[in-house]
Amino acid sequence: MEKTNGVGGDAAILQEILASLKTIQQENTHLAAAVDAINGRVNILAGVKQVKDLTFDPAAAERNKVHQTNPVVPEDVPSSPDLAVVQESGRRSSTTSKIILTSYPGQAGVDPLPMDWGNKDPSLRGPVVVSRNPSSIRRRNAIGAHGGSYAIYNALAVASKNLNTDHRPDFTNTEPAANIGPFPQWADPKKIVAMDPLGHLAPWLFKDIIQKEDVDIRPTIAITKAHMKLPEIEESVRKGRLVPDGKICINESGELAVTKFAVEPVWYLPGVAERFGIDEGVLRRSLFEHTGGSYPELITRGDIKTFLPPIGGLTVYCFGDPAKMSDPNVKLALRIHDECNGSDVFGSDICTCRPYLTFGIEEAVKEAQNGGSGVVIYFRKEGRALGEVTKYLVYNARKRGADRASEYFKRTENIAGVKDMRFQALMPDILHWLGISKIDRMLSMSNMKHDAIVEQGIPIIERIELPDELIPADSRVEIDAKVHAGYFTNGKIMTMDELSNVQGRAWEDVDH
Numbered sequence: 001m002e003k004t005n006g007v008g009g010d011a012a013i014l015q016e017i018l019a020s021l022k023t024i025q026q027e028n029t030h031l032a033a034a035v036d037a038i039n040g041r042v043n044i045l046a047g048v049k050q051v052k053d054l055t056f057d058p059a060a061a062e063r064n065k066v067h068q069t070n071p072v073v074p075e076d077v078p079s080s081p082d083l084a085v086v087q088e089s090g091r092r093s094s095t096t097s098k099i100i101l102t103s104y105p106g107q108a109g110v111d112p113l114p115m116d117w118g119n120k121d122p123s124l125r126g127p128v129v130v131s132r133n134p135s136s137i138r139r140r141n142a143i144g145a146h147g148g149s150y151a152i153y154n155a156l157a158v159a160s161k162n163l164n165t166d167h168r169p170d171f172t173n174t175e176p177a178a179n180i181g182p183f184p185q186w187a188d189p190k191k192i193v194a195m196d197p198l199g200h201l202a203p204w205l206f207k208d209i210i211q212k213e214d215v216d217i218r219p220t221i222a223i224t225k226a227h228m229k230l231p232e233i234e235e236s237v238r239k240g241r242l243v244p245d246g247k248i249c250i251n252e253s254g255e256l257a258v259t260k261f262a263v264e265p266v267w268y269l270p271g272v273a274e275r276f277g278i279d280e281g282v283l284r285r286s287l288f289e290h291t292g293g294s295y296p297e298l299i300t301r302g303d304i305k306t307f308l309p310p311i312g313g314l315t316v317y318c319f320g321d322p323a324k325m326s327d328p329n330v331k332l333a334l335r336i337h338d339e340c341n342g343s344d345v346f347g348s349d350i351c352t353c354r355p356y357l358t359f360g361i362e363e364a365v366k367e368a369q370n371g372g373s374g375v376v377i378y379f380r381k382e383g384r385a386l387g388e389v390t391k392y393l394v395y396n397a398r399k400r401g402a403d404r405a406s407e408y409f410k411r412t413e414n415i416a417g418v419k420d421m422r423f424q425a426l427m428p429d430i431l432h433w434l435g436i437s438k439i440d441r442m443l444s445m446s447n448m449k450h451d452a453i454v455e456q457g458i459p460i461i462e463r464i465e466l467p468d469e470l471i472p473a474d475s476r477v478e479i480d481a482k483v484h485a486g487y488f489t490n491g492k493i494m495t496m497d498e499l500s501n502v503q504g505r506a507w508e509d510v511d512h
């Protein structure tokens with residue numbers, strides 16, 4: 001190579017090389033950081049990263065600072081979920097020294113019990129196993145926890161040492177107080193997707209697995225019998241609408257005999273996704289993201305299809321012989337009721353909830369007395385499943401405005417972004433489970449409930465609206481708006497103009 005630049009030229013080239021090297025170094029650092037970040041995420045998703053112990057110890061936190069803030073450094077790859085159950089010193093409140101953030105299919109030691117949703121044979125269907133207790137964690141075939149929304153109280157009880165994690169329920173004498181099914185619907189994976197059709201029998205059907213393999217298996221349905229007393233029913237006896245028969249309506253004070261079924265939600269995710277016409281992956285991702293990342297296994301355990309969501313369940317109130325619910329030869333009167341605590345329990349007059357509930361009970365009792373069956377199903381979906389805080393914000397916006405029926409739905413939509421989050425698509429599962437194949441008298445005006453039931457292949461023969469005399473004055477805003485929006489009525493459907501003249505009570509009369 002010809003020397004043309006001399007010494008000064010060499011220095012310039014050297015300078016240039018050094019500059020290039022520096023750039024490469026910087027880029028390398030950025031690249032390494034990017035790879036580290038990706039590794040950290042992958043490790044978290046795959047459950048490789050384990051948090052040592054969450055009991056707060058400032059000295060340990062200081063020592064572990066690098067580890068805590070840098071998810072790149074995997075501590076140790078779990079060879080078995082046993083790592084999750086190493087006993088630790090008594091000083092700490094947690095029962096494990098290491099926490100597995102998630103698991104993944106094929107991980108050593110992961111051996112889920114069979115779960116073939118919809119299989120007619122209970123032993124092939126398999127029990128729902130969700131416990132993370134040492135003896136059961138390997139056998140889990142469901143994500144989430146028992147108890148619906150009460151799972152959090154269970155966690156609090158353990159954290160505060162009020163509940164030993166080793167506690168196992170004693171199921172002596174807890175068997176269902178009434179027989180139900182089995183019905184062909186129980187073995188149809190498309191008809192029941194939001195509850196476990198074997199939930200009331202789990203501890204007895206799977207006794208062997210509990211005893212021999214020490215797996216923690218719990219019921220998600222319980223069936224009991226009770227008497228109930230409501231002032232409205234007492235009044236209807238007094239007025240002669242309801243006549244005591246000594247069996248269903250027991251006496252002059254309107255005491256009722258009832259069989260009650262409490263059901264906790266158990267979701268078969270592919271079935272739930274199909275009901276909503278969405279992809280299972282989209283459902284899983286949304287459930288993961290919008291519960292604050294609470295259930296990583298929704299993402300990492302595609303092999304687990306069952307999820308016990310942290311939401312409220314439902315209660316069936318059956319009047320008369322429970323066997324008649326599924327008898328196609330007798331009439332069935334049914335009310336599907338979504339929780340409205342303010343009205344149902346505390347008698348608020350802003351809506352028609354309690355009047356419709358007690359009317360539903362009265363009609364159910366009458367149907368049972370006539371040799372048919374009467375059923376009221378109560379869903380824990382407070383305030384259209386938006387909750388009471390949203391509901392009260394809506395009340396305020398209504399009462400501080402003109403509270404016109406024409407504005408009724410807009411108020412909710414402005415605050416919640418939707419009119420309603422009850423999504424009735426999953427509601428008919430309970431009807432399939434009860435063996436109901438048709439509804440003679442539907443004690444509901446809701447078009448959403450009606451459509452969801454009919455879409456599930458259960459015909460509704462007659463729809464019974466709430467009698468006018470039972471509608472509180474202040475709740476006309478709600479009922480007229482709902483009728484305008486498509487709720488069933490034999491009466492008049494108002495125009496938008498007429499709706500703007502339906503106005504609720506202002507706050508002033510409460511304040512004075």
Ligand SMILES: [Zn+2]
Nearest residue numbers: 340343351353
């Ligand atoms: Zn209400």
